[in-house]
Amino acid sequence: MDISKIDQIIDKHDGEASSLIQILLDIQSEHNWLPKEALKRVSEKLQVPMSRIQHIATFYKAFSLVPKGRHQVHVCMGTACHVRGAQRVLDTVQEVTGVKSGETDSDLKFSVETVNCLGCCALGPVMEVDGKHHGNIAPSQIASVLNNCE
Amino acid sequence: MSEINLQIDGKEVVATEGMTILDAAKSVGISIPTLCHHEKLEPYGGCRICTVEVEVRGWPKLVAGCIYPVEKGLVVRTRTEKVDKIRKVLLEEMLAHAPDSEELKALAQEYGADRDRFEKHPSFCIHCGLCVRYCAEIKKKNAVGFVDRGSNREISFIPEIAAKECWDCKECFPLCPTSALQAAYVLAGALMTPPEEAHSGGCGCSCSCGSAPEKQAG
Numbered sequence: 001m002d003i004s005k006i007d008q009i010i011d012k013h014d015g016e017a018s019s020l021i022q023i024l025l026d027i028q029s030e031h032n033w034l035p036k037e038a039l040k041r042v043s044e045k046l047q048v049p050m051s052r053i054q055h056i057a058t059f060y061k062a063f064s065l066v067p068k069g070r071h072q073v074h075v076c077m078g079t080a081c082h083v084r085g086a087q088r089v090l091d092t093v094q095e096v097t098g099v100k101s102g103e104t105d106s107d108l109k110f111s112v113e114t115v116n117c118l119g120c121c122a123l124g125p126v127m128e129v130d131g132k133h134h135g136n137i138a139p140s141q142i143a144s145v146l147n148n149c150e
Numbered sequence: 151m152s153e154i155n156l157q158i159d160g161k162e163v164v165a166t167e168g169m170t171i172l173d174a175a176k177s178v179g180i181s182i183p184t185l186c187h188h189e190k191l192e193p194y195g196g197c198r199i200c201t202v203e204v205e206v207r208g209w210p211k212l213v214a215g216c217i218y219p220v221e222k223g224l225v226v227r228t229r230t231e232k233v234d235k236i237r238k239v240l241l242e243e244m245l246a247h248a249p250d251s252e253e254l255k256a257l258a259q260e261y262g263a264d265r266d267r268f269e270k271h272p273s274f275c276i277h278c279g280l281c282v283r284y285c286a287e288i289k290k291k292n293a294v295g296f297v298d299r300g301s302n303r304e305i306s307f308i309p310e311i312a313a314k315e316c317w318d319c320k321e322c323f324p325l326c327p328t329s330a331l332q333a334a335y336v337l338a339g340a341l342m343t344p345p346e347e348a349h350s351g352g353c354g355c356s357c358s359c360g361s362a363p364e365k366q367a368g
Contacts, residue, residue, distance in 0.1 A: 050308045051295025058297040
């Protein structure tokens with residue numbers, strides 16, 4: 001991890017303690033997770049106690065204290081998707097990526113997560129990869145979608 | 151300071167501005183149970199065991215006595231059927247965490263709470279926040295804090311700070327109504343090396359291999 005990158009992010013927000021969440025979000029999008037050294041640096045520079053940072057970092061689901069993959073795969077398990085075969089989609093995703101829901105593969109390529117509703121039930125079953133929605137997805141199409149990810 | 155007249159359990163009480171219902175009740179010898187309240191700390195209103203019924207312009211409502219400021223003409227009732235029931239259920243929920251806490255047991259007896267009503271939880275913590283706030287407000291060390299949220303919320307020591315500060319302090323221990331703190335501390339203690347060993351570099355885990363740190367490092 002590059003500590004100067006963290007300093008840059010902190011400076012971008014003028015080292016304001018009130019920008020803590022914004023800074024954490026920037027670090028999260030830079031590294032895909034919040035490394036401990038980064039949080040220590042933020043704590044020192046912003047004069048915010050580590051316990052507070054830990055509280056916030058564990059409160060919001062947008063933050064991760066463990067490394068996440070470069071590609072975030074979300075499989076919708078909402079009611080509409082469920083009745084349209086979300087379980088089969090999830091099974092296939094788990095098979096292709098080799099990890100279960102909530103896990104990250106060893107190459108840090110994919111992180112698989114189930115979500116309760118993506119808000120586009122008409123497209124069900126839905127899989128979201130890096131913010132892009134794949135509606136009406138058939139298990140047979142999943143491998144090609146995921147293999148397109150670098 | 152302007153004086154404020156209000157009524158608590160039928161008693162006329164003269165309070166000053168800025169006092170809470172709890173303060174006003176205390177001044178006339180009416181006791182309201184509290185768990186998360188501490189005189190030296192900022193009001194928190196977390197445990198809700200101090201819930202009382204107040205009447206504002208004829209409308210009754212339930213408020214937390216330890217944070218509700220006194221108002222002119224306020225009518226407060228500290229032991230209505232509704233209030234007692236709320237305290238009873240709250241106690242039952244807390245007893246699911248800490249069935250053997252003396253403080254909770256005494257209150258449970260008074261309010262007829264059944265300690266076995268809810269399924270037991272593995273954590274003793276009832277989230278009163280006394281340790282967290284004491285460490286932050288009085289000691290200004292922030293060695294212990296909350297993590298996670300909702301039903302998964304729990305207290306957690308920051309090992310780096312706890313290893314330095316907690317050994318000689320432990321002032322938060324007697325504050326804890328359920329001894330959750332001691333449990334968390336023992337857990338954190340297992341994860342950190344005591345100061346005199348800190349430089350020798352143990353493996354940092356809770357297993358017995360800490361006794362042979364050199365082997366681990368090699």
